[in-house]
Amino acid sequence: MLIAAYFKRSEFSTFDLNASRDAPLPEVLNPTLKGNIMAKLFTSRNVGAYDLDHGVVLAPMTRLRTIQPDDIPSPMMADFYGQRASEGGLVIIEAASISQQARSYLGAASIYHDGQDAGWKAIADAVHAKGGRAFLQLIHGGRQSHVEVNDGRDPVAPSVVPFDGVALTQDGFVPVSPHRALETHEIAGIVDDFRRAAQRAKKAGFDGVELHGANGYLVDQFIQDGTNRRTDEYGGPIENRVRFLREALEALISVFGADRVGVRISPSGEWGGVSDSDPEATFSYVAKVLGSYGIAYLHVIEPRVKGDDTLHHGHGAVAAAYLRPHFPGPIIAAGGFDRESAIEIVDSGVADLVAFGRHFSSNPDLPYRLAHDLPLTPYVRAAFWGGNEENYSDFPAYEVQQADLRAVQDEESAEAA
Numbered sequence: 001m002l003i004a005a006y007f008k009r010s011e012f013s014t015f016d017l018n019a020s021r022d023a024p025l026p027e028v029l030n031p032t033l034k035g036n037i038m039a040k041l042f043t044s045r046n047v048g049a050y051d052l053d054h055g056v057v058l059a060p061m062t063r064l065r066t067i068q069p070d071d072i073p074s075p076m077m078a079d080f081y082g083q084r085a086s087e088g089g090l091v092i093i094e095a096a097s098i099s100q101q102a103r104s105y106l107g108a109a110s111i112y113h114d115g116q117d118a119g120w121k122a123i124a125d126a127v128h129a130k131g132g133r134a135f136l137q138l139i140h141g142g143r144q145s146h147v148e149v150n151d152g153r154d155p156v157a158p159s160v161v162p163f164d165g166v167a168l169t170q171d172g173f174v175p176v177s178p179h180r181a182l183e184t185h186e187i188a189g190i191v192d193d194f195r196r197a198a199q200r201a202k203k204a205g206f207d208g209v210e211l212h213g214a215n216g217y218l219v220d221q222f223i224q225d226g227t228n229r230r231t232d233e234y235g236g237p238i239e240n241r242v243r244f245l246r247e248a249l250e251a252l253i254s255v256f257g258a259d260r261v262g263v264r265i266s267p268s269g270e271w272g273g274v275s276d277s278d279p280e281a282t283f284s285y286v287a288k289v290l291g292s293y294g295i296a297y298l299h300v301i302e303p304r305v306k307g308d309d310t311l312h313h314g315h316g317a318v319a320a321a322y323l324r325p326h327f328p329g330p331i332i333a334a335g336g337f338d339r340e341s342a343i344e345i346v347d348s349g350v351a352d353l354v355a356f357g358r359h360f361s362s363n364p365d366l367p368y369r370l371a372h373d374l375p376l377t378p379y380v381r382a383a384f385w386g387g388n389e390e391n392y393s394d395f396p397a398y399e400v401q402q403a404d405l406r407a408v409q410d411e412e413s414a415e416a417a
């Protein structure tokens, strides 16, 4: 069973660059913009263990298209990622829960049992077949969960701090179940789950893993003082609040090596109801800690974006800018970028790569389109959360779109003659 689309918002987002998917596309590139192909964004760079040919990254996107029951990665997921892979390009695969306890959304990916291994391998293979690199994002949802996806058990968190988020069950998006605070002795078990998930990811052929430390999930709940009220060695001062982040990260590094592990954070992000009394100090410290490990990259979501939506239109990229002095390695900036702002932030040196979510969802050849300043196909929000291949893995590449357009024009001319 595949999960049906729960959000049926039919309108296209106001963030779309083009008015309509059906509008004819220009056949000739704008020659004045061709020079931008030489912008730093489109040149080669080193990220951890890998040499990449460009800096346009696929952002992780949970699309709720696993096969149920058991969260088996589906063939259409392999198609989706293969289509978005490019020679020397990095794709970050959607969040995969590291255990049953870690699950948040019915239909979302997970990586904790043997039945899933072949599906994950197919995804890694599809990316490699195009010459791309694939990192799998690993997640524990923490309090963003529900007893129905959690084997009847209460969701867990650093502390009990009620919030009104949603989880996805058979009944659609419903309020999360009340959570309980983790006992200190339980935390090592979750760290082990991260290690085991990384081992499965490695066996499947992924080039690396990304620790999901963003968007108010478990790692983020430990980092921020609004959700971490603990009095043991995992709570209190920031040195303690990053202990869980460190332990989970070290578990991933023990499997892949630091140069094949990235970390995603969302300073001041509003998804998941997290908050911190001094986000800039907290996340600057986090960046410094992460830098000391020599990880492959730091992936930063700008606070102008909340999850899958732009909340604060017109806001600049503030988080990557204040973290830059604290992290010596590659920074991937994400959240609300278009071609122009992506070129700008990489040229400025504030970020080294830019991850795109929504635009990549509807433009499988996004790196090519951005490099050549070609029009983008608008994304379809109604297909974000669950559904089938439609508006998921059926978006054509630009050249295919053009060929189709020419075929229609030829047919029309033949009919008119």
Ligand SMILES: Cc1cc2nc3c(=O)[nH]c(=O)nc-3n(C[C@H](O)[C@H](O)[C@H](O)COP(=O)(O)O)c2cc1C
Residues within 6 Å of the ligand: 059, 060, 061, 062, 063, 094, 095, 137, 212, 214, 215, 264, 301, 305, 307, 308, 309, 334, 335, 336, 337, 355, 356, 357, 358, 359, 384, 385
């Ligand atoms: C449908 C959808 C699912 C998402 N799932 C994830 C996820 O699994 N992990 C994550 O870190 N971010 C997730 N995000 C956030 C994106 O990675 C990205 O940060 C966000 O879309 C903003 O970037 P954009 O403006 O380029 O779309 C998701 C976004 C969308 C639209």
